[in-house]
Amino acid sequence: MTAALSNLDRQLVREKILEKYARVAVTPAGCFQYPTGVEGIRALGYEEEWWQDFPAEVLNSFCGVGNPFSLGQIHPGEKVVDVGCGAGFDALVAARLAGSEGEVVGVDLSPEMVGRAQAHQAALAAGRVRFLAGEAEALPVPDAWADVVLSNGVYNLTVDKEKALREAYRVLKPGGRLLLADMVLVRPLPPEQADRLDNWHR
Numbered sequence: 001m002t003a004a005l006s007n008l009d010r011q012l013v014r015e016k017i018l019e020k021y022a023r024v025a026v027t028p029a030g031c032f033q034y035p036t037g038v039e040g041i042r043a044l045g046y047e048e049e050w051w052q053d054f055p056a057e058v059l060n061s062f063c064g065v066g067n068p069f070s071l072g073q074i075h076p077g078e079k080v081v082d083v084g085c086g087a088g089f090d091a092l093v094a095a096r097l098a099g100s101e102g103e104v105v106g107v108d109l110s111p112e113m114v115g116r117a118q119a120h121q122a123a124l125a126a127g128r129v130r131f132l133a134g135e136a137e138a139l140p141v142p143d144a145w146a147d148v149v150l151s152n153g154v155y156n157l158t159v160d161k162e163k164a165l166r167e168a169y170r171v172l173k174p175g176g177r178l179l180l181a182d183m184v185l186v187r188p189l190p191p192e193q194a195d196r197l198d199n200w201h202r
């Protein structure tokens, strides 16, 4: 479907995503068709020691679809980019794993989400984490900066997936790791749904 998108379609998808995540930043509960918040964190097998002392508002704002940390480890001192960081849960877990010598940058399209993530960072007094407004398709990160790019529930929302994945590759060091959790279609959509732009952000 990406190839068939006009510029107007792309703009509409982007506007709808911004609209939805401005809403989610205020009240995530009830916005998704899968478990979010602590229920999602537990169901996806995040190790409790990583997050048990996080404030409730940090946990409640989690809306990832998988557990990127189940795909590989983050080591002390590593640099990590969280693409589509939302309100910051994964980035804050990564900061804990990377430790005082590590560095984490969370990037999100939605300024409201970035604001939430910054508030969560302040509440946790987490050092060496920055949250920036930006797009998966044009990451505000230098070439070959990151040991790890992680992402959770975001690439399905990007209108140019190839460009977004090239960006992840650009910011990774040679030999860096991409830990990516996302939703995929396992069979074609019924014809009456296949062309609907609102499938992007439901």
Ligand SMILES: C[S@@+](CC[C@H](N)C(=O)[O-])C[C@H]1O[C@@H](n2cnc3c(N)ncnc32)[C@H](O)[C@@H]1O
Pocket: 017, 021, 061, 062, 063, 064, 065, 083, 084, 085, 086, 087, 088, 089, 090, 107, 108, 109, 110, 113, 134, 135, 136, 137, 151, 152, 153, 154, 157, 158, 159
């Ligand atoms: C399902 S939420 C997941 C948030 C976060 N990763 C988590 O696990 O809680 C999707 C996030 O992707 C962001 N997003 C959507 N399209 C994006 C894009 N093209 N570039 C960067 N972020 C994007 C949304 O603003 C939203 O915060």
